[in-house]
Amino acid sequence: MTGLAFLIPIALGLGLLGLAAFFWAMRKGQFEDLDGAAQRILIDDEEDGE
Amino acid sequence: MQDSRFTVPGMRCAGCIAKIERGLEQVDGVEAARVNFSAKRVAVRHGETLGEQDLIDAIAQIGFEAQPVADNPLATDDREQKALLRALAVAGFGMMNIMLLSVSVWSGAGGVTRELFHWLSALIALPVIAYSGRPFFSSAAMALRHRRTNMDVPISIGVLLATALSVHETIIGGPHAYFDSAVMLLFFLLAGRALDATMRNKTREGIGALLSRMGKSARVLDECGGSRTVAAEDLEPGMLMLVAAGDALAADGTIEEGDTALDNSMLTGESAPQPVATGDLVHAGAVNLGNPVRVRVTAASSDTALARIARMMDEAGQSRSQYVRIADRASRLYAPAVHTLALLAFAGWMIAGAGWHQSLIIAIAVLIITCPCAMGLAVPAAQVVASGALAKRGLLVKDGSALERLAEVDVALFDKTGTLTLGEPVPDLDHLTARQASIALALARTSRHPLSKGIAKHLETQGVRPTDVSEMREESGKGLTASFGGVPVAFVRPEGTVAGIATRLTIGEEQVDITFHDAIRADAGDAIRALAELGVQASVLSGDRAAPVEEVANSLGLEWRAGLLPGEKLSLLEDIKAAGHRPLMVGDGINDGPALAAAHASIAPGTASDVSQQAADAVFLGKALMPVALAVRVARKTMQIVRQNFALAVIYNVLAVPLALAGLATPLIAAVAMSLSSLIVVGNSLRLARAAG
Numbered sequence: 019m020t021g022l023a024f025l026i027p028i029a030l031g032l033g034l035l036g037l038a039a040f041f042w043a044m045r046k047g048q049f050e051d052l053d054g055a056a057q058r059i060l061i062d063d064e065e066d067g068e
Numbered sequence: 069m070q071d072s073r074f075t076v077p078g079m080r081c082a083g084c085i086a087k088i089e090r091g092l093e094q095v096d097g098v099e100a101a102r103v104n105f106s107a108k109r110v111a112v113r114h115g116e117t118l119g120e121q122d123l124i125d126a127i128a129q130i131g132f133e134a135q136p137v138a139d140n141p142l143a144t145d146d147r148e149q150k151a152l153l154r155a156l157a158v159a160g161f162g163m164m165n166i167m168l169l170s171v172s173v174w175s176g177a178g179g180v181t182r183e184l185f186h187w188l189s190a191l192i193a194l195p196v197i198a199y200s201g202r203p204f205f206s207s208a209a210m211a212l213r214h215r216r217t218n219m220d221v222p223i224s225i226g227v228l229l230a231t232a233l234s235v236h237e238t239i240i241g242g243p244h245a246y247f248d249s250a251v252m253l254l255f256f257l258l259a260g261r262a263l264d265a266t267m268r269n270k271t272r273e274g275i276g277a278l279l280s281r282m283g284k285s286a287r288v289l290d291e292c293g294g295s296r297t298v299a300a301e302d303l304e305p306g307m308l309m310l311v312a313a314g315d316a317l318a319a320d321g322t323i324e325e326g327d328t329a330l331d332n333s334m335l336t337g338e339s340a341p342q343p344v345a346t347g348d349l350v351h352a353g354a355v356n357l358g359n360p361v362r363v364r365v366t367a368a369s370s371d372t373a374l375a376r377i378a379r380m381m382d383e384a385g386q387s388r389s390q391y392v393r394i395a396d397r398a399s400r401l402y403a404p405a406v407h408t409l410a411l412l413a414f415a416g417w418m419i420a421g422a423g424w425h426q427s428l429i430i431a432i433a434v435l436i437i438t439c440p441c442a443m444g445l446a447v448p449a450a451q452v453v454a455s456g457a458l459a460k461r462g463l464l465v466k467d468g469s470a471l472e473r474l475a476e477v478d479v480a481l482f483d484k485t486g487t488l489t490l491g492e493p494v495p496d497l498d499h500l501t502a503r504q505a506s507i508a509l510a511l512a513r514t515s516r517h518p519l520s521k522g523i524a525k526h527l528e529t530q531g532v533r534p535t536d537v538s539e540m541r542e543e544s545g546k547g548l549t550a551s552f553g554g555v556p557v558a559f560v561r562p563e564g565t566v567a568g569i570a571t572r573l574t575i576g577e578e579q580v581d582i583t584f585h586d587a588i589r590a591d592a593g594d595a596i597r598a599l600a601e602l603g604v605q606a607s608v609l610s611g612d613r614a615a616p617v618e619e620v621a622n623s624l625g626l627e628w629r630a631g632l633l634p635g636e637k638l639s640l641l642e643d644i645k646a647a648g649h650r651p652l653m654v655g656d657g658i659n660d661g662p663a664l665a666a667a668h669a670s671i672a673p674g675t676a677s678d679v680s681q682q683a684a685d686a687v688f689l690g691k692a693l694m695p696v697a698l699a700v701r702v703a704r705k706t707m708q709i710v711r712q713n714f715a716l717a718v719i720y721n722v723l724a725v726p727l728a729l730a731g732l733a734t735p736l737i738a739a740v741a742m743s744l745s746s747l748i749v750v751g752n753s754l755r756l757a758r759a760a761g
Contacts, residue, residue, distance in 0.1 A: 044154065061086040
């Protein structure tokens, strides 16, 4: 029983952390341009490597 | 520092993103440029010294055509989608954590542990339901206020009653709490809604990018000889507009200076260009094909011929807003049935002497079990998959209601210019010798004149290499002259009147005429036949003169009507509807707008005018007409899948409801039944992914 006192808050906390991360990503516009994100990995880096 | 946004329809690949962003960042005064590839837009942060026109020129230098976009017009739709996604995330979080606790209860946790877990579940579920349930509660409240019912009413009642019952059970320490069912229901339904919103947004972004391509502003000359850009709605009678070749007129007016040819095909359907000279009346929406002209504005914004058509469209569109979607039609049958059943269960158990507490629990269990989980997914899941498959084939469907109406059409009416035909002048170049062709290309590719651009494009696709010409000069109204190894070469206007549009290539003493024609889309015949196979009879409704319409219609074997005014097209459509048919209108011109708005369903090509794209249910991109037939076929297939989904939902209810009525539905059974039926419905809908293949 005492184990639950730790485990349940930890489980809930991790879940909330994931939720907060999702909200943050959405506010920062991470899902604005999904097609663009797929294309951008094909762009070569600048030659001077900034 | 200020931000400007431009739509760049031409970007297609990763290279384009890099070229535009890096190219713009090298321009003096530009601080940052960021491309949004999905929306085909670029946002530029730049200093005050740079104007919109400078940036458009800079993008043109990089090799792309750009148009400024007003502040994000899609922000509101975007907000709705984001709100749904947030609600979905919260519901997902709640569902997983409650399920974690529920599984322990189902596996046999009893006594204090079970009570603790129920309390924890309540602690998670109540805020989650309050937050994630809002889209449903507000819609249900709205429907009830108007004394109607929709799918959200039984959903809201089910969720709220399940929550209330579970809170009660938790307080009295009862064995069954349905928090997991309530939250799971919200999660599945929100998934359906979020998918639906994503599909609409994606299409709107695509159409929005196309829309802004047409001129919404004009260069206005002031007294001191300078010029500035004025938005169409700010134009006033008396202003002097400078209309360059290739520009669309933003207001009605009379020509003050210059003579040219106007392409009125958007406005009237007329395919041959109209020659106009000083003193002639010209209308907004016409495109200048020839020389730059100065036009004195006589009527602007709401007084133009264009605006009158827009008003006609508004009225014509009324009937479509009364269309009742299949989900709402189903819920009209479904909601009363479910609520009667729950009531009967309550009454039955009361009569059987079970006591009001147990009777109420059973009645609520019936509501939870029948809550339209699969029903809520049945329509959006199928429509999202179908519209995704269609988008891959170049057809953007605006929303689910459009797919439902497309499935019901039984006659198709096509506009001619720009719809059955490509709507752009295609040069006849086969009679040119190789030498003539390479000189023509060398000349044509330097000019921004629409006819030159057409010639250059066709010669380039034929693999012609341009020769070297020097002393290139373009004189507006006269033509294009250059020197080819000492021999003067030129594109000039042919003397006399030639039928249709033509230009003359001269090389020294040598002369050759190049004529242009408006080609029929290559697969028009196949598309018409494909529609006929679906039982949709096609015919042509055109505003063009009889001769060219007859030629196109006969080559495709279609019935035709020519010389129709926008109002006449509209009344013809009303007649067809009154005769009990459900017409599909396919058109691109402004003159088709009222007909597009009035038709049962409508499709416009991607090259169509703004108003037509806004009025149409779907927009097809590219040169093929086949997406029109494909749209009808896939829409019908979608409705078939939707009906199957409904049937699956009904079968599920037939199996599950007796359990609930008998008082045997535990939260475990409810959870399993609910997720299983949802999965089956989604799986069935995924079969549509191959439907457009």
